[in-house]
Amino acid sequence: MVRRSDFEPVEGETYQRRLTGLTLLVLIAFGILFARLWSLQIINGPNYRMQSEHNRIDLRDVLPSRGLIFDKNDHLLVDNRPSFILGVIPEDIKDPDGLLEGLSGLIEIDGITARKKIERALKWDPFNPVYIKKDLTRDELARVETNLFSMPGVIIEVKPRRHCIYNNLAAHLIGYLGEIDRHQLKREEHKESKLGDFVGKVGIEKKWHRYLNGIRGGQQVEVDASGRILRVLYQKPAEPGLDVNLSIDGDLQMVAEKSLYGRAGAIVAMNPRSGEILAMASSPAFNPNDFAKGMDRKGWEGVVSNPRFPLQNRVISGQYPPGSLFKIVVALAGLEEGVIDPHEELFCGGSHSFQRRIYRCWREQGHGYVALHRALVESCDVYFYQLGQRVGIDTIAKYAKRLGLGCRTGLELGDEKAGLIPSRAWKLRRWHVPWQEGETLSVAVGQSFTLVTPIQMVRFISALFNGGALLRPQVTKWIGRDNKKGVFQFKPDVLDRWSIKRENIELVKAALIGVVNEAHGTGWRARLDGIRVAGKTGTAQVVSLPEEEEPVEQTEIPYEFRDHAWFVAVAPAEDPLIALAILIEHSGQGGRVAAPIARDILGSYFSRSRP
């Protein structure tokens, strides 16, 4: 056995002394603990005993006020209004059935659901209120308040409710709040949230929730047996949320929504030089205030099962064939690739036959010999069938993607769709069949599989007129409080620059000015006095009618098979201040339906701010 004798006597003695010292220290420390226990349990004990039996210390939330939402001119769009909520503290109820019966004598309540909620809360969380009815009317409030003393455990809380001042205005953009679900609760961004909290579900309310919401505060309060607060022991004030200022022009938004009234469609206006969205309207819309009030099952089902999908923001998630708008892409591709001379004339006799099929021009009698300029101005299909064939499908797809179509624009709102630009490889991958040459002809006039969103088109037309800068559309100007520099400040975000020769862009621009301003231009209905508008019409077929058949009048076919009307525009053409994309679902030709809407919107815009 190892024996160690390195314990020198002198050190041993020191150790003995130190051990005695340690023992003393331990005794002193324990003395303090005993004294503390004596003070808590014997001296102050009765007081604590009373607190433990009669009162209790509770934690109450202090909710922050949610930030407001303004438009670009500082007009208030969304604020908070007080609303009264009836709740009960389960622990304080003596007889739940009697209480619910008493309450239902005063106001209309859902007794069965309430009963279930209370029972569950009694098991899990008896000290926090269970809410039975939201949004009491003044009348109901008065009836409950006068009887409050006879119903221990019943409380009335005042909570702010989100309120959109103009109801439906910019509803898709602003979005709405809803009770947080378990899925969201697990996410990092909601780690401060609790079950029962309201969080942004879509739109700006969701995107900027973390700034809008503010930071929850709380109080440590002493409450008596019937739930009344005796005193506030400590408190941490809530930190109010920040305000969001949108780039939206409220007046323009109103005009846009008015022109969509009774129709399904989308209108988006953008500052073509900065990417700021000036208006974003989608129809049909919904009223976010209905959500704030707490929608019942019937109301929710009404919204969800509406065949026209009012919850969909068509500007970013509506995907449509671009129709003749796509001719701009094909023209640019043809010029860049050098397969067409701008002066070369192709013949249009009203139809074009390829591989024993007939491809019609929208103008039955044909356009005769047309060069590029007139082909765009008058939107000649036959010219573009031939040009498309020359360019080839894969080159068309390459240009379309390079010009920013068929991909998300990166707008900060969620649920943006990408659209679709078909190519040979795509078709083989997706459908496992090779590309048909005839399909190239359809693609060249914006039909077939091609899909774009209105936000892509407004960015596209902006880039054409701003020198080729592919901007990220943005809807937020700044976030902060009291006009102070806040957490977010808008700055233009150029994602990409077109690599298209200047002279080719100028050729196409001149043609788009012609679309609106020349004699046979398809977009003449968008003409404005004093301001030069440039644009392009488009008519997107929903179902491809058999080519052999004669074209039919739109009013003679069922609604859901009618064509979509497109119009994209910028104004003034020389130095544009506003770019527009308009899509009206199932309404007919773009020139006839969408172009006049563009004129109204541009007219209203420039009547307020002359360039």
Next chain:
Amino acid sequence: MFDRRLINNFDWILLATLVVIGVLSICNLYSATNTIRSMAGSQVYVKQICWYTIGFLILLLVTTFDYHILDRFAYPVFFISLIALAASLKMGKVAYGSQRWLSFGYFSVQPSELVKVSLVIVLAKHFSDLEKHRLRDLLRPLVLIAIPFIIIVHQPDLGTALILLMVSFSIVFFVNVNWKAILIFLSTAVLSAPFFWIILQDYQKKRIIAFLRPDLDPLGAGYHVTQSKITIGSGLLWGKGFLKGTQTRLNFLPQQHTDFSFSVFAEEWGFVGSAILLLLYLFLILWCLNIARNSQDKFGTLIVIGIAASIFWHLTINVSMVTGLLPVVGTPLVLFSYGGSSVVSTLAAMGLVMNVSMRRFMFQE
């Protein structure tokens, strides 16, 4: 070569003290988790029985070898526990907002508990090997303490980090009470504080601020202390009786079975009960100090001093915390609160104490 005298010298009193504390702990856990909110956690006391059983078996195992062989194994054991600790940081599971567990399927271990014991052994070895005490001999213990300390702060488990520091400083000061040494230690601590502050994450800083200024957090730790004081105080002289604690039943206390288990006990058994529990611990610590006094070599003395210091600081900090004398750090009451790693490693450490105690007469051979 098992010596009969070992059995004659077996420290029955130490064992009995531990058994009594164990029984009280299990009864108290039964009460603490037997609340209206009966969840899966109601089996906590059964698990604690298992941990105690395993712990006592390890305790007996530890008494069978001569603790002097640890002289050779001190560093390997320390480094293994450090590796486990580092692993818990890298791939450990997160619980209570901190990453301090290493999961092995059915159970998880808290390597920081092992480090507490292995650090005591390694420090005991270092100081017992020294002939003279020169200041530069403090450099190595500083490094030995700093490595686990930094890792544990990073988890972040501030309670354990604090205990680790207090225990190591207790050993250092015991060996070398010297104003220069104290100054060096304190100034190192103060000077390295800003450095720590820089490497800490934002949320870790928040937690430290909450620790230093609990009044800034009236809804978290501050609330728990208010409730804990009411719970303890309402016990009065004789307590409300076993399973009759009202505060505990109503789930006012967080972590009733870990950090606040003393409050549950004090409510049900009153001043008399909690004083007896404190006296048990006092006896345990004084008994250890007595073993340290009688140990015939420096190594044994220092091991026992370190282990006694660990129990002392755990108890003092925990009871001060639940009675509102200290901010809430998050330290369990060793042997009394629920915790597998803590119970097993503490009982293993008590095995070492017993080992030293049993071999105190060996030199008479």
